[in-house]
Amino acid sequence: MKTKLLSLSALVLLSSALALTVKHERGTVELAAPAKRVVALEYSFVDTLLALGVTPVGGALGTQGGDRGAPPYLRALTAKIPATGSRAQPSLESIAALRPQLIVADAFVQGEIYPQLAKLAPTAAFQSRRGSLDDLNAQTLAIGQLVGREAAAKQLLADQQGLIRKARAFAKKNAPPFVAAVVTPKSFTVHSNQSFVGSFLEALGRKNALSPKGDQTQYELSLEGLVALNPQTLVLFTAPDETPITQEWKKNPLWQKLSAVQRGRVYVFDRDNWTRGRGPMALKLMVAQAIESRLLPDTAPSAAFRDQ
Incomplete structure (x- = not known):
């Protein structure tokens, strides 16, 4: 019995160590562990996840509502990612069917349906469409934390700063x-x-x-x-x-x-x-x-x- 209690205590401590709390535009999102099944509702989020080595289980890659689908540079990389509607018209049914552990949404584009998204899975909302370079860099780090790739996110940002310094010359x-x-x-x-x-x-x-x-x-x-x-x-x-x-x-x-x-x-x-x-x-x-x-x-x- 003593051994079992010790094991249970260790599991509780491990769970606490793995728990994540990340701030976003609509408050905070809490995860018991880094998300593995992620739905991304903006191209920048799809881009960031792929750059971090995480393939989304779904993305807003459709053309409903007049959207144009994935940008050319992303098309080959996203060809096999299921489309969950478009950015303008996400499909709640398609998102729910993918059983996401995390949804990453645009605070401007999907702001009105955020409460519905949050009922499907923990949802982080960021200013992508209306965000600045600094906003997007902060999102890269936040998304890296949510999927357990914080070190990789920091490296992406460091590499990016190196490129920008070279370009400024x-x-x-x-x-x-x-x-x-x-x-x-x-x-x-x-x-x-x-x-x-x-x-x-x-x-x-x-x-x-x-x-x-x-x-x-x-x-x-x-x-x-x-x-x-x-x-x-x-x-x-x-x-x-x-x-x-x-x-x-x-x-x-x-x-x-x-x-x-x-x-x-x-x-x-x-x-x-x-x-x-x-x-x-x-x-x-x-x-x-x-x-x-x-x-x-x-x-x-x-x-x-x-x-x-």
Whole structure:
């Protein structure tokens, strides 16, 4: 009997040692042990989990609600991960069927259904869609803790900082501020210095011309609004299968008067990889392309990143 009591006591202590409590946007999430079955409802969370060596049992990889599915750089890696609806329309039934031990949700996109998600499994909500680079880095560490890969998460962040330091060496000091925008067929949405890509490019050594507008880290501008800013550098994120609204704007004399256009400093990147991934793997690609494009030294863009 004494041996059994000692064993039980040891198990209780072990259980306490393995228990996890991690803060997130909606409070704290508590796990008795690191999660092995994780459903990720944002691409950045899928990216982070894969970078940590954890394959999600499900992810918001569908195209319901007008979503575009996994970004190109993630498609091959996510081909066998079951889709639990899309980011815009997660399927609670599909999520429940996967018996997750943890759900990682976007505090902005899935905020309204958070209570329903939390009934299915412990749910951590983070600001991914509306988060900055610092927010995303904090999430990498938090997710690493929740899946028992904290050391790996710290190494990812250390490697990332090393890449950013190397990239900053290419940046021209006192280069003019840039305006960065996601451009679709119907909208021109600027990304401030508190958005992910806006803060990322600042981390690489270029100055973002825009701060948040109220509590909006991203907001729409008209051509006239852009002309009023008259940036000397434009960074555009477009999709290869869409005709961006800027193609129509080019017919307007106001577009030709923009300093960035006259200087030949309009850089174009794939918005699916740059603004929808937002994880450690996406960041490696973005660092490489920021250097390859010649954005950092403020020289004319290379052919692959030139506005056509």
